Amino acid sequence: MTRMTLVALMLAAAPGTAIEREPLETYRARRQHLAAELGGAVVVFAAPARDLVEYRQDNDFYYLTGFGEPDAVLLLDSTGAALEETLFIPERDLEEERWTGVKLGPGPGAEEATGVANVAPLDEFDVRFVAAARRAGAVYTVRGQEAAAALRGGAPPNTEFRDASGAIASLRLVKADTELALLERAIDITMNAHRAAAGVIAPGAMEYEAEAVIEYEFRRAGAERPAFPSIVGSGPFSTILHYDRNDREMEDGDLVVVDIGAEYSGYAADITRTYPVNGRFSERQREIYQIVLDAQKAALARVRPGARLRGPDSIHSAAREHIESAGYGEYFIHGTSHYIGLHVHDVGSTQAPLEPNMVFTVEPGIYIPEENIGVRIEDDVVVTADGYRMLSDFPREIDEIEALMAGRD
Ligand SMILES: [Mn+2]
Incomplete structure:
Protein backbone atom coordinates (compact mmCIF):
# COMPACT_ATOMS: atom_id res chain seq x y z
CA MET A 1 0.00 0.00 0.00
CA THR A 2 1.42 3.41 -0.93
CA ARG A 3 1.70 6.17 1.62
CA MET A 4 -0.95 8.25 -0.16
CA THR A 5 -3.41 5.32 -0.20
CA LEU A 6 -2.86 4.93 3.51
CA VAL A 7 -3.46 8.63 4.06
CA ALA A 8 -6.62 8.48 1.94
CA LEU A 9 -7.93 5.61 4.06
CA MET A 10 -7.14 7.48 7.26
CA LEU A 11 -9.12 10.51 6.14
CA ALA A 12 -12.74 9.81 6.85
CA ALA A 13 -15.56 12.06 5.70
CA ALA A 14 -17.71 13.23 8.60
CA PRO A 15 -21.28 11.96 8.20
CA GLY A 16 -23.55 14.20 6.18
CA THR A 17 -20.82 16.54 4.97
CA ALA A 18 -18.09 16.69 2.37
CA ILE A 19 -15.61 18.00 4.93
CA GLU A 20 -12.83 15.49 5.51
CA ARG A 21 -11.31 15.25 8.95
CA GLU A 22 -8.02 13.83 10.06
CA VAL A 174 4.91 21.35 10.31
CA LYS A 175 2.09 19.58 8.52
CA ALA A 176 0.95 16.04 9.27
CA ASP A 177 0.72 13.76 6.22
CA THR A 178 -3.05 13.87 6.64
CA GLU A 179 -2.98 17.70 6.46
CA LEU A 180 -0.74 17.50 3.43
CA ALA A 181 -3.33 15.29 1.72
CA LEU A 182 -6.01 17.96 2.30
CA LEU A 183 -3.68 20.73 1.06
CA GLU A 184 -2.93 18.70 -2.06
CA ARG A 185 -6.65 18.32 -2.73
CA ALA A 186 -7.12 22.11 -2.38
CA ILE A 187 -4.20 22.63 -4.76
CA ASP A 188 -5.49 20.12 -7.34
CA ILE A 189 -8.88 21.84 -7.33
CA THR A 190 -7.18 25.22 -7.77
CA MET A 191 -5.14 23.95 -10.74
CA ASN A 192 -8.36 22.75 -12.41
CA ALA A 193 -9.82 26.20 -11.82
CA HIS A 194 -6.76 27.79 -13.49
CA ARG A 195 -7.26 25.54 -16.50
CA ALA A 196 -10.91 26.61 -16.69
CA ALA A 197 -9.96 30.29 -16.36
CA ALA A 198 -7.40 29.98 -19.17
CA GLY A 199 -10.25 28.66 -21.32
CA VAL A 200 -12.38 31.81 -20.96
CA ILE A 201 -9.68 34.51 -20.92
CA ALA A 202 -9.86 36.33 -24.26
CA PRO A 203 -10.16 39.86 -25.63
CA GLY A 204 -13.70 41.11 -24.88
CA ALA A 205 -14.32 38.75 -21.96
CA MET A 206 -14.97 40.27 -18.54
CA GLU A 207 -12.68 39.53 -15.61
CA TYR A 208 -15.70 38.29 -13.64
CA GLU A 209 -16.37 35.62 -16.24
CA ALA A 210 -13.02 34.08 -15.33
CA GLU A 211 -13.81 34.55 -11.62
CA ALA A 212 -17.15 32.77 -12.13
CA VAL A 213 -15.67 29.66 -13.77
CA ILE A 214 -12.91 29.57 -11.13
CA GLU A 215 -15.32 29.57 -8.21
CA TYR A 216 -17.66 27.16 -10.02
CA GLU A 217 -14.76 24.71 -10.31
CA PHE A 218 -13.96 25.17 -6.61
CA ARG A 219 -17.43 24.47 -5.34
CA ARG A 220 -18.35 21.66 -7.65
CA ALA A 221 -15.19 19.80 -6.56
CA GLY A 222 -16.31 20.04 -2.92
CA ALA A 223 -14.19 23.02 -1.81
CA GLU A 224 -16.07 25.04 0.82
CA ARG A 225 -15.19 28.45 -0.60
CA PRO A 226 -12.37 30.55 -2.02
CA ALA A 227 -9.67 30.78 0.68
CA PHE A 228 -9.37 34.52 -0.13
CA PRO A 229 -11.04 36.88 -2.62
CA SER A 230 -10.22 35.68 -6.14
CA ILE A 231 -7.98 38.10 -8.04
CA VAL A 232 -8.44 38.44 -11.82
CA GLY A 233 -6.56 41.62 -12.69
CA SER A 234 -6.02 42.58 -16.33
CA GLY A 235 -4.15 45.44 -18.01
CA PRO A 236 -3.56 48.22 -15.45
CA PHE A 237 -5.02 46.03 -12.70
CA SER A 238 -2.34 43.37 -13.26
CA THR A 239 -0.12 45.74 -11.26
CA ILE A 240 -2.52 46.05 -8.26
CA LEU A 241 -1.59 43.31 -5.79
CA HIS A 242 -4.92 42.70 -4.06
CA TYR A 243 -7.28 43.85 -6.81
CA ASP A 244 -10.56 41.96 -6.40
CA ARG A 245 -13.23 44.01 -8.20
CA ASN A 246 -12.79 41.80 -11.27
CA ASP A 247 -15.14 43.95 -13.39
CA ARG A 248 -12.94 45.13 -16.26
CA GLU A 249 -13.24 44.00 -19.86
CA MET A 250 -10.01 42.26 -20.88
CA GLU A 251 -8.35 43.71 -23.98
CA ASP A 252 -6.12 42.46 -26.75
CA GLY A 253 -2.51 42.93 -25.62
CA ASP A 254 -3.23 42.85 -21.87
CA LEU A 255 -1.69 40.59 -19.32
CA VAL A 256 -4.05 39.18 -16.68
CA VAL A 257 -2.87 38.08 -13.25
CA VAL A 258 -5.02 35.28 -11.80
CA ASP A 259 -4.27 34.71 -8.09
CA ILE A 260 -6.67 32.17 -6.61
CA GLY A 261 -7.00 29.43 -4.00
CA ALA A 262 -9.66 26.93 -3.02
CA GLU A 263 -10.30 26.11 0.62
CA TYR A 264 -10.83 22.37 0.95
CA SER A 265 -11.75 20.84 4.32
CA GLY A 266 -10.30 23.93 5.96
CA TYR A 267 -7.00 24.01 4.04
CA ALA A 268 -6.01 26.81 1.65
CA ALA A 269 -4.25 26.65 -1.71
CA ASP A 270 -2.70 29.76 -3.29
CA ILE A 271 -1.60 29.68 -6.94
CA THR A 272 -0.96 32.59 -9.33
CA ARG A 273 -0.47 32.54 -13.07
CA THR A 274 -0.11 35.45 -15.48
CA TYR A 275 -1.75 34.92 -18.87
CA PRO A 276 -1.57 36.95 -22.10
CA VAL A 277 -5.21 37.83 -22.85
CA ASN A 278 -4.82 37.22 -26.60
CA GLY A 279 -2.91 33.98 -26.04
CA ARG A 280 0.56 35.24 -27.02
CA PHE A 281 3.02 37.24 -24.90
CA SER A 282 4.42 40.39 -26.55
CA GLU A 283 8.19 40.76 -26.76
CA ARG A 284 8.23 43.05 -23.72
CA GLN A 285 5.83 40.89 -21.70
CA ARG A 286 7.95 37.87 -22.51
CA GLU A 287 11.07 39.64 -21.25
CA ILE A 288 9.51 40.56 -17.89
CA TYR A 289 7.81 37.18 -17.51
CA GLN A 290 11.11 35.35 -18.00
CA ILE A 291 12.83 37.45 -15.31
CA VAL A 292 10.07 36.58 -12.82
CA LEU A 293 10.19 32.92 -13.80
CA ASP A 294 13.96 32.77 -13.39
CA ALA A 295 13.67 34.54 -10.02
CA GLN A 296 11.22 31.85 -8.94
CA LYS A 297 13.62 29.14 -10.08
CA ALA A 298 16.48 30.78 -8.15
CA ALA A 299 14.28 30.87 -5.04
CA LEU A 300 13.13 27.26 -5.46
CA ALA A 301 16.75 26.11 -5.78
CA ARG A 302 17.29 27.18 -2.17
CA VAL A 303 14.40 25.18 -0.71
CA ARG A 304 15.68 22.44 1.60
CA PRO A 305 15.72 21.70 5.34
CA GLY A 306 17.63 24.39 7.23
CA ALA A 307 16.95 27.16 4.66
CA ARG A 308 14.85 30.18 5.69
CA LEU A 309 12.06 32.13 4.00
CA ARG A 310 13.53 35.53 4.99
CA GLY A 311 16.92 36.92 5.92
CA PRO A 312 20.43 36.55 4.44
CA ASP A 313 20.81 33.72 1.89
CA SER A 314 17.07 33.06 2.18
CA ILE A 315 14.53 31.99 -0.39
CA HIS A 316 13.30 35.57 -0.60
CA SER A 317 16.78 37.01 -1.08
CA ALA A 318 17.44 34.61 -4.00
CA ALA A 319 14.36 35.95 -5.84
CA ARG A 320 15.13 39.56 -4.91
CA GLU A 321 18.76 39.36 -6.02
CA HIS A 322 17.74 37.94 -9.39
CA ILE A 323 15.17 40.66 -10.02
CA GLU A 324 17.55 43.39 -8.80
CA SER A 325 20.33 42.14 -11.05
CA ALA A 326 17.92 42.38 -14.00
CA GLY A 327 17.29 46.02 -13.03
CA TYR A 328 13.73 45.72 -11.71
CA GLY A 329 14.29 45.73 -7.94
CA GLU A 330 12.02 48.72 -7.36
CA TYR A 331 9.16 46.89 -9.12
CA PHE A 332 9.23 43.84 -6.82
CA ILE A 333 7.31 45.19 -3.85
CA HIS A 334 6.31 42.17 -1.79
CA GLY A 335 7.78 39.14 -0.04
CA THR A 336 8.42 35.89 -1.91
CA SER A 337 6.85 33.38 0.45
CA HIS A 338 4.25 32.72 3.10
CA TYR A 339 3.20 29.47 4.73
CA ILE A 340 -0.13 27.93 3.76
CA GLY A 341 -2.37 25.69 5.85
CA LEU A 342 -5.62 26.35 7.66
CA HIS A 343 -5.03 30.02 6.79
CA VAL A 344 -3.81 31.18 3.40
CA HIS A 345 -1.16 33.24 5.20
CA ASP A 346 -0.54 30.51 7.72
CA VAL A 347 1.04 30.96 11.14
CA GLY A 348 4.69 30.37 11.96
CA SER A 349 7.90 32.40 11.99
CA THR A 350 9.42 33.28 8.61
CA GLN A 351 12.80 33.09 10.39
CA ALA A 352 12.32 29.44 11.36
CA PRO A 353 14.76 27.02 9.70
CA LEU A 354 12.74 24.92 7.26
CA GLU A 355 11.88 21.34 8.17
CA PRO A 356 10.31 18.54 6.13
CA ASN A 357 6.52 18.94 5.76
CA MET A 358 6.48 22.73 6.00
CA VAL A 359 4.37 24.07 3.12
CA PHE A 360 4.66 27.54 1.59
CA THR A 361 4.36 29.63 -1.56
CA VAL A 362 7.13 30.88 -3.82
CA GLU A 363 5.79 33.94 -5.64
CA PRO A 364 8.05 36.63 -7.04
CA GLY A 365 6.51 39.41 -9.13
CA ILE A 366 7.32 42.51 -11.15
CA TYR A 367 4.75 45.33 -11.42
CA ILE A 368 5.35 48.23 -13.83
CA PRO A 369 2.28 50.51 -13.60
CA GLU A 370 3.54 52.92 -16.30
CA GLU A 371 3.52 50.05 -18.82
CA ASN A 372 0.43 48.22 -17.47
CA ILE A 373 2.61 45.16 -17.02
CA GLY A 374 2.20 43.05 -13.88
CA VAL A 375 3.60 39.53 -13.69
CA ARG A 376 3.36 37.20 -10.70
CA ILE A 377 4.05 33.46 -10.69
CA GLU A 378 3.10 31.65 -7.50
CA ASP A 379 3.50 27.99 -6.64
CA ASP A 380 3.03 25.85 -3.53
CA VAL A 381 5.83 23.58 -2.32
CA VAL A 382 6.41 21.15 0.54
CA VAL A 383 9.85 20.71 2.07
CA THR A 384 11.23 17.15 1.81
CA ALA A 385 14.24 15.48 3.44
CA ASP A 386 16.62 16.75 0.77
CA GLY A 387 14.79 19.56 -1.06
CA TYR A 388 11.17 20.14 -1.97
CA ARG A 389 8.26 18.71 -3.87
CA MET A 390 6.29 20.99 -6.20
CA LEU A 391 2.62 20.62 -5.24
CA SER A 392 1.21 22.96 -7.91
CA ASP A 393 2.50 21.10 -10.94
CA PHE A 394 0.93 23.36 -13.56
CA PRO A 395 2.18 25.07 -16.76
CA ARG A 396 4.45 28.03 -16.01
CA GLU A 397 7.04 28.24 -18.82
CA ILE A 398 6.19 30.77 -21.56
CA ASP A 399 5.54 28.15 -24.24
CA GLU A 400 3.52 26.04 -21.79
CA ILE A 401 1.28 29.00 -20.95
CA GLU A 402 0.80 29.85 -24.63
CA ALA A 403 0.00 26.19 -25.40
CA LEU A 404 -2.54 26.14 -22.56
CA MET A 405 -4.19 29.31 -23.93
CA ALA A 406 -4.33 27.76 -27.39
CA GLY A 407 -6.04 24.70 -25.95
CA ARG A 408 -3.18 22.52 -27.10
CA ASP A 409 -2.11 21.55 -23.58
MN1 LIG B 1 0.19 34.08 -1.92
Missing part, protein backbone atom coordinates in the same frame (compact mmCIF):
# COMPACT_ATOMS: atom_id res chain seq x y z
CA PRO A 23 -8.10 10.76 12.34
CA LEU A 24 -9.41 11.63 15.80
CA GLU A 25 -6.13 10.35 17.35
CA THR A 26 -4.26 13.04 15.43
CA TYR A 27 -6.24 15.84 17.08
CA ARG A 28 -5.84 14.12 20.45
CA ALA A 29 -2.07 13.86 20.00
CA ARG A 30 -1.94 17.62 19.31
CA ARG A 31 -3.84 18.38 22.52
CA GLN A 32 -1.53 16.11 24.50
CA HIS A 33 1.55 17.66 22.94
CA LEU A 34 0.35 21.20 23.67
CA ALA A 35 -0.69 20.41 27.26
CA ALA A 36 2.64 18.69 27.95
CA GLU A 37 4.54 21.67 26.58
CA LEU A 38 2.58 24.39 28.40
CA GLY A 39 1.27 22.72 31.55
CA GLY A 40 -1.26 24.61 33.70
CA ALA A 41 -4.66 25.11 32.10
CA VAL A 42 -5.20 25.83 28.39
CA VAL A 43 -8.47 27.34 27.17
CA VAL A 44 -9.28 27.60 23.45
CA PHE A 45 -12.58 28.91 22.15
CA ALA A 46 -14.52 27.96 19.01
CA ALA A 47 -15.56 30.85 16.78
CA PRO A 48 -18.98 32.28 17.75
CA ALA A 49 -21.94 31.93 15.38
CA ARG A 50 -23.16 35.12 13.72
CA ASP A 51 -26.52 35.64 12.06
CA LEU A 52 -26.49 35.52 8.25
CA VAL A 53 -22.72 35.09 8.12
CA GLU A 54 -21.40 31.82 6.74
CA TYR A 55 -19.84 29.98 9.68
CA ARG A 56 -16.13 29.20 9.70
CA GLN A 57 -14.42 27.58 12.69
CA ASP A 58 -11.46 29.21 14.48
CA ASN A 59 -8.25 27.71 13.05
CA ASP A 60 -6.46 26.98 16.35
CA PHE A 61 -9.59 25.43 17.83
CA TYR A 62 -10.12 23.34 14.70
CA TYR A 63 -6.50 22.21 14.63
CA LEU A 64 -6.84 20.84 18.17
CA THR A 65 -10.32 19.32 17.89
CA GLY A 66 -11.50 18.85 14.29
CA PHE A 67 -14.82 20.11 15.67
CA GLY A 68 -16.70 22.43 13.32
CA GLU A 69 -19.58 23.78 15.43
CA PRO A 70 -19.85 27.21 17.11
CA ASP A 71 -19.92 28.29 20.78
CA ALA A 72 -17.70 25.50 22.14
CA VAL A 73 -14.70 25.71 24.52
CA LEU A 74 -11.77 23.34 24.96
CA LEU A 75 -10.18 23.06 28.43
CA LEU A 76 -6.90 21.18 28.86
CA ASP A 77 -6.19 20.75 32.56
CA SER A 78 -2.68 19.46 33.30
CA THR A 79 -2.82 19.98 37.06
CA GLY A 80 -3.65 16.36 37.92
CA ALA A 81 -1.74 13.12 37.44
CA ALA A 82 -3.01 12.80 33.87
CA LEU A 83 -4.20 15.38 31.36
CA GLU A 84 -7.92 16.03 31.70
CA GLU A 85 -9.39 17.27 28.44
CA THR A 86 -12.93 18.58 28.24
CA LEU A 87 -14.89 19.99 25.34
CA PHE A 88 -17.82 22.13 26.48
CA ILE A 89 -20.67 22.43 23.99
CA PRO A 90 -24.22 23.81 24.23
CA GLU A 91 -27.05 21.47 25.17
CA ARG A 92 -29.25 20.60 22.21
CA ASP A 93 -32.14 22.99 21.64
CA LEU A 94 -34.77 21.22 19.55
CA GLU A 95 -36.68 24.46 18.79
CA GLU A 96 -33.51 26.16 17.57
CA GLU A 97 -32.53 23.11 15.55
CA ARG A 98 -35.55 23.77 13.34
CA TRP A 99 -33.59 26.86 12.20
CA THR A 100 -30.01 25.63 12.43
CA GLY A 101 -30.29 21.91 11.80
CA VAL A 102 -29.29 19.10 14.13
CA LYS A 103 -26.33 19.78 16.41
CA LEU A 104 -24.22 17.54 18.59
CA GLY A 105 -25.13 17.62 22.30
CA PRO A 106 -22.87 16.84 25.31
CA GLY A 107 -22.40 13.21 26.41
CA PRO A 108 -21.01 9.84 25.29
CA GLY A 109 -22.20 10.22 21.67
CA ALA A 110 -20.23 13.44 21.35
CA GLU A 111 -17.22 11.88 23.04
CA GLU A 112 -17.23 9.14 20.44
CA ALA A 113 -17.79 11.56 17.57
CA THR A 114 -15.04 14.00 18.59
CA GLY A 115 -12.55 11.71 20.33
CA VAL A 116 -12.34 14.19 23.24
CA ALA A 117 -12.40 12.26 26.52
CA ASN A 118 -15.09 14.43 28.14
CA VAL A 119 -17.78 16.42 26.35
CA ALA A 120 -19.71 18.44 28.94
CA PRO A 121 -22.52 21.02 28.82
CA LEU A 122 -21.30 24.55 28.11
CA ASP A 123 -22.94 25.97 31.24
CA GLU A 124 -20.60 23.85 33.40
CA PHE A 125 -17.57 25.60 31.94
CA ASP A 126 -17.33 28.54 34.37
CA VAL A 127 -17.21 26.39 37.52
CA ARG A 128 -14.77 23.90 35.98
CA PHE A 129 -12.57 26.70 34.64
CA VAL A 130 -12.29 28.47 38.01
CA ALA A 131 -11.36 25.19 39.73
CA ALA A 132 -8.70 24.41 37.12
CA ALA A 133 -7.33 27.98 37.20
CA ARG A 134 -7.06 27.88 40.98
CA ARG A 135 -4.99 24.68 40.83
CA ALA A 136 -2.95 25.76 37.81
CA GLY A 137 -2.00 29.33 38.63
CA ALA A 138 -1.18 29.90 34.94
CA VAL A 139 -3.90 29.94 32.29
CA TYR A 140 -3.01 29.86 28.60
CA THR A 141 -5.42 31.40 26.08
CA VAL A 142 -5.14 32.29 22.41
CA ARG A 143 -4.31 35.92 21.76
CA GLY A 144 -7.04 37.71 19.86
CA GLN A 145 -9.88 35.38 20.85
CA GLU A 146 -12.61 37.72 22.07
CA ALA A 147 -14.04 35.30 24.62
CA ALA A 148 -10.60 34.79 26.16
CA ALA A 149 -10.50 38.43 27.28
CA ALA A 150 -13.77 37.92 29.17
CA LEU A 151 -12.25 34.99 31.10
CA ARG A 152 -10.05 37.31 33.11
CA GLY A 153 -13.01 38.81 34.96
CA GLY A 154 -14.10 35.39 36.23
CA ALA A 155 -10.66 34.01 37.06
CA PRO A 156 -9.40 33.62 40.64
CA PRO A 157 -7.19 36.50 41.86
CA ASN A 158 -3.47 36.00 41.10
CA THR A 159 -4.21 33.89 38.02
CA GLU A 160 -1.44 34.51 35.54
CA PHE A 161 -2.63 34.69 31.93
CA ARG A 162 -0.21 33.61 29.22
CA ASP A 163 -0.45 33.30 25.45
CA ALA A 164 -0.73 29.87 23.81
CA SER A 165 -0.59 31.21 20.20
CA GLY A 166 3.14 30.72 19.69
CA ALA A 167 3.10 27.11 20.88
CA ILE A 168 0.12 26.27 18.66
CA ALA A 169 1.73 28.06 15.70
CA SER A 170 4.90 25.96 16.07
CA LEU A 171 2.79 22.82 15.88
CA ARG A 172 0.78 24.08 12.90
CA LEU A 173 3.94 24.98 11.00
